Amino acid sequence: MVKLNIKRGDDSQFLYETTVETSVDDLLTDVTAIYNGRLKVHRICAEVEDLAEHGVTLPPNMQGLTDEQVEELKLKDEWGEKCVPSGGHRDNPDKIGRRNGKAPNEKMTEVLKKTAQEAKDMISKKKVQAEQYVTQETVQEALNILKGAVMIVYPMGLPPYEPVKLELENNEDLQGTQASLEVIEEANASVWFCGKEMLRGKKLKDFIGKNEKTKVVVKLQKKGQGAPGREPVVSENEQKQMMAYYYKKQEEMKKLETQQDDSYLDSPWADNNQLKRSFQGIKDIKWGPR
Structure with a gap:
């Protein structure tokens, strides 16, 4: 089996295992799915950690408003009253006014934070040095444990506008966000080896040779960005x-x-x-x- 160190720029992302007979098209499909899946896991983990600290997200029309403004405009957080964390809540106001400040109790907070860390470890870049592979199944498992932890802490569910819920249901809207710039769509993806683009319609062996016991660095990027920088002579x-x-x-x-x-x-x-x-x-x- 061929080991591919998938990089984005000069940064190693994950280790991928395949064969020289794999087509470039199939490689791109799998690699972009894993790459984007890792981004999703990190986005959800960040939101889950905020959820653990400050409770569910406020309705869009209440975010950033002071208590006086909410009272003056006669706004009400109906979903916040329904989506109560298991075991009750503790008050921990959100300084930026994005979440309702009704955080889960300490035990449930620990469940969310511990699960978020576990999920990040499963798709961590450190696994490259540890010679451990990341697959689509790895990403899905990380998503599953995050979903399970959220269901334990919020058995009544989350508001329909809650980012954690939207991400887990693949209904997130990243348009206009910094996160959207990091995502690479399969149709707009390309992979490079030794300064040359690996063309669709060909197989991996056409670029790296027929030796199955090979470990190479492959760079993933968006089309139209030109050739990525070559690997340094020494690490x-x-x-x-x-x-x-x-x-x-x-x-x-x-x-x-x-x-x-x-x-x-x-x-x-x-x-x-x-x-x-x-x-x-x-x-x-x-x-x-x-």
């Missing part, structure tokens, strides 16, 4: 080791220079003119007082 870790080695050698040389003992220069064997004086017969002449 960042190797570069750090080289710099540390040469710094150590430099310090050792400085130490030798400062501690060098020049007393040997007074020894007869260090005298460059000793042989000359020996031939002239003036080697052992001692000058006395005049």
